[in-house]
Structures are given as structure tokens and as C-alpha cells.
Amino acid sequence: xxxxxxxxxxxxxxxxxxxxxxxxxxxxxxxxxxxxxxxxxxxxxxxxxxxxxxxxxxxxxxxxxxxxxxxxxxxxxxxxxxxxxxxxxxxxxxxxxxxxxxxxxxxxxxxxxxxxxxxxxxxxxxxxxxxxxxxxxxxxxxxxxxxxxxxxxxxxxxxxxxxxxxxxxxxxxxxxxxxxxxxxxxxxxxxxxxxxxxxxxxxxxxxxxxxxxxxxxxxxxxxxxxxxxxxxxxxxxxxxxxxxxxxxxxxxxxxxxxxxxxxxxxxxxxxxxxxxxxxxxxxxxxxxxxxxxxxxxxxxxxxxxxxxxxxxxxxxxxxxxxxxxxxxxxxxxxxxxxxxxxxxxxxxxxxxxxxxxxxxxxxxxxxxxxxxxxxxxxxxxxxxxxxxxxxx
Numbered sequence: 001x002x003x004x005x006x007x008x009x010x011x012x013x014x015x016x017x018x019x020x021x022x023x024x025x026x027x028x029x030x031x032x033x034x035x036x037x038x039x040x041x042x043x044x045x046x047x048x049x050x051x052x053x054x055x056x057x058x059x060x061x062x063x064x065x066x067x068x069x070x071x072x073x074x075x076x077x078x079x080x081x082x083x084x085x086x087x088x089x090x091x092x093x094x095x096x097x098x099x100x101x102x103x104x105x106x107x108x109x110x111x112x113x114x115x116x117x118x119x120x121x122x123x124x125x126x127x128x129x130x131x132x133x134x135x136x137x138x139x140x141x142x143x144x145x146x147x148x149x150x151x152x153x154x155x156x157x158x159x160x161x162x163x164x165x166x167x168x169x170x171x172x173x174x175x176x177x178x179x180x181x182x183x184x185x186x187x188x189x190x191x192x193x194x195x196x197x198x199x200x201x202x203x204x205x206x207x208x209x210x211x212x213x214x215x216x217x218x219x220x221x222x223x224x225x226x227x228x229x230x231x232x233x234x235x236x237x238x239x240x241x242x243x244x245x246x247x248x249x250x251x252x253x254x255x256x257x258x259x260x261x262x263x264x265x266x267x268x269x270x271x272x273x274x275x276x277x278x279x280x281x282x283x284x285x286x287x288x289x290x291x292x293x294x295x296x297x298x299x300x301x302x303x304x305x306x307x308x309x310x311x312x313x314x315x316x317x318x319x320x321x322x323x324x325x326x327x328x329x330x331x332x333x334x335x336x337x338x339x340x341x342x343x344x345x346x347x348x349x350x351x352x353x354x355x356x357x358x359x360x361x362x363x364x365x366x367x368x369x370x371x372x373x374x375x376x377x378x379x380x381x382x383x384x385x386x387x388x389x390x391x392x
Contacts, residue, residue: 013131015189017143020124022182023087024147027117029155030090030175031059031346035232036160036247037168044168045103049236050354055110056232057354060346062114063121067339068204070119071332079130080192083123084183089116091179098173118343122336125320129331130193135270138321142266145316149262153255153309160248196332207333212326215383220319221341222376223281226288226369227312228349229356237362240296250305257309265314269321274387277318277380283311285373292366322387 034041034055042052074082093116096109128144129137163171207213230237234251238244268276287307294300319338327334356364380387 012136012140012143013189013191014143016131016191017128017140018146019182019186019189020128020144021147021150023083023120023186024124024145025151025155026087026090026147026175026179026182027120028148028151029159030094030113030172031056031117032151032156032231033159033163033171033175035234036156036251037163037171038233038235040163040168045106047103049233050358051103053232053350053354053357055106056228057347057350058107059110059114059117060228060343060350062111063118063343064114064340064347065118066115067118067122067343068333068336070115071122071336072204074119074195075332076195078192078195079123079127080186080190082195083120083127083190084186086116086120086123087179087183087186089113091176091183094172094175094179098169098176114343118336118339121339121342122332125324125335126332127190127193129324131191137324138270138273138317139266141321141324142262142269142314142317145320146262148316149255149258149309149313151255153252153257153259156255157248157252160251164248204333207327207330207337210327210330210334212383212386212388213323213334213337215379215386216319216322216326217337217341219277219281219376219380219383219386220323220338221345222372222379223284223312223315223319224342224345225349225352226284226372226376227315228346229353229368229372230308230365232350233353233357233362233365236357237295237365238301240363241298241301243298243301250301253302254305254309254312257306258313261310261313262317265317269314269317273318273322273325274380274384276314277322277387278377280311280314280318281373281377281380283307285370285377287311288366288369288373292370295363295366325388326386 034052038049038052042049090113093109093113097106100106100109124144125141128140132140159171162174235244235247238247238250243250265276287304290300290304320335323334323338324331356368
């Protein structure tokens, strides 16, 4: 009964949506926190910063390999117990990370963190969509995705500050404590839903062939790939401008901008998806161009990071809404594809960023970003089935 009333109510179920957002907050914070603590982690584990950056890459690989298989394996399971299991995994892996004696154990924990993240993100948008009526799905997804910009605006800078103050391990231990609290909240606030009935074996290929799915996947991959090159190695990128010691402040600017744009995206995503997506990519490209021309000037860095945050803050909502709408009844599988594309891009961006950093230096990053973003801009504008002007 509770599931039925949640789906039919005209009011947004804010408590449940915010519980999903907080779970997303934990996921993003777990994913990106190493970016702000690379020097500490590298020194403590006696590795290079490029190797420490692979903590983000291995996390992404875990999500990449797990999302689609886990969604297919668990598609008939009830949704709330499955979601709670995914959230609970973060309490385990972040505790292991905090106590890890060496790089190998840390990387193993990060891999399984990615596995849990792949399942959680595959469930989150579909879960939010089922809690509201069809015309509210974009706004519901926007609220459920709110945890990402909050993590970037408050969590990452706060975690970086905590890591600087107490050590990077305590930052991950604190994440485990937050996770336990979120589990209790989710049990109280989230309705339960039945799993899907078993479908034919060619379901994955059928969803892949749906009009609009492939353009969404391509744009998602390209934008996230570009983002991860820069975000993972933000500390060395800031060095020419003399800001490598102020990574927490730079990340705060990025996060605040990401947070500011969310209400705007939530208000327009159901009516102007393509325009919002094209504008988002164009802003990211403009920031990259600014970094390319004036990357050694602090004022240009702060301005560019703010624009970058505005561009990327709405990306999860835009891409997941487009995917859900394009796939219709197959939204869970399409979301798993988005998670796979997202994390393939994270892994690729972290790996390529590390190679560029070691081989050429961080000054090459803006050019690499533009090489990714310009094709994404063209596909988003031309791919009208994946990013229609408006949904009805």
C-alpha cells in the first residue's frame, strides 16, 4: 500500500528522495575523496600521486564490470532490500580503506566500493521515478541526484579539510559512520517496490537498439571522461597557478557552482532537455578553453572552475533523465548502461589523465578536455531522439 500511495501522490515524497540523495552523497564522496588527498595518500602508502589516482580508476572499474550483471541478476528482487544492501556495502569498504595496511588492500576495497556504487546508481534514478507520477520524474531524479553536487560542494572540500587535519584515513572512517545513519533513514523513508518480472534473454541488446539510447551513452561517456581527467588530478593541475595547496578552496568553488545549478536543471529538465544538455557541454568547453589560454593565472582558474561546476552539476540529472525517458519500461537496464558508460569514462579518464600527467604534464589537460567535449556537443545537438527538445 505504501508503494502504491507513493507513486500516485501529487506531492513529491521529499524524505525518500532526500534519502536517495544522501546515499548518492556517500557514493560520490567515496569515489572522489582521493582527488583532494592525493599527496597524503601517496606519502602514507609510499606510492606516486599517479598511482594514488588509480584509487579512482579501480573504483570506476568495479562499477563498470558490476552494474549491468548485477542489475540483470537482481531484476526480480524487491527494490528496498537490494538498495539497502548496496548502501551497507559502503560502511564495509570505507572501514577497510581507513584501516588498510597497504596499497593492495586499499585497491581491493576501492574495487568493491565501485561494485556497490554500480548497483546503487543503477537503482537510484529508476527508484526515484517509481515514487512519483510520470510528469514529475525529471524533478524527482533531480532531487535524488542532489547528493552529487552536495558531495562536491561540501563533502569533498570538507573531507579534504578533515583529511588535512586528522589524516586521510579518518576521512574514510567518518564516511562509514554517515553510512550507518543513512541506512536507518532509508529504511524509514523509502517505499518498497517489487522487482521486475523475468524478461527475454535479448533484453540488453533490445534496449541498446532503442532510439535515443546510444546518443545518450556516447555523450555521457565523453563528458564524464573529460571531467575525470581534470578532477582526479586537480592538485597537480593547479600547480602552475600556485594553487596546489588550495585544492580544498578550488573544489569548494566547483561544488558550490554544481549545487547552484541543480534547482535550475530540475525546473527545466522535463521541458528543455536538449537545450540544457547542449548548454551544459558548451559551458564545460568554455571553461576548458579558459584553462588552455590562462591556466597559470589564479583568477582564471577560479572562474573556470566555477563555470565547470555549473556545467557538470546537472549532468547526472540530464543524462539519467534522458536515459530513463528513452528506455521507457526498460529504464533499469538503461540506467545500468549509463552507470557502465559513466564508470568506463571514469576509469578511462583516470588512466589517461595519469598517463598524460606522467608523460607530458598537467598543462595538456585542457586540450584533452576539448577533444572530448566537442564531439559530445555535436552529438547532443544532433541526437534529437536521445535529447528531444521537450517531453510530453
